[in-house]
Amino acid sequence: MIPLCLAEKGTPQLIRKIGGSPEVKQHLENLGFNVGGEVTVVNSLGENLIVKVKESRIALSDGLARKIMV
Numbered sequence: 779m780i781p782l783c784l785a786e787k788g789t790p791q792l793i794r795k796i797g798g799s800p801e802v803k804q805h806l807e808n809l810g811f812n813v814g815g816e817v818t819v820v821n822s823l824g825e826n827l828i829v830k831v832k833e834s835r836i837a838l839s840d841g842l843a844r845k846i847m848v
């Protein structure tokens with residue numbers, strides 16, 4: 779398992795674990811990041827990532843991306 783911020787661009791990844799406080803986990807689940815779901819890194823802008831999850835594109839900070847393990 780590696781953090782999402784280290785995943786290869788353009789390759790669909792399976793979400794294996796979501797870490798952080800209960801509030802952070804709930805926030806990520808509300809955005810569509812669920813264990814067993816698929817996520818793809820589209821691009822990285824500085825320390826931020828643009829990811830595709832459930833047909834939506836979402837910008838994530840490096841801190842949040844490190845809590846999502848793929």
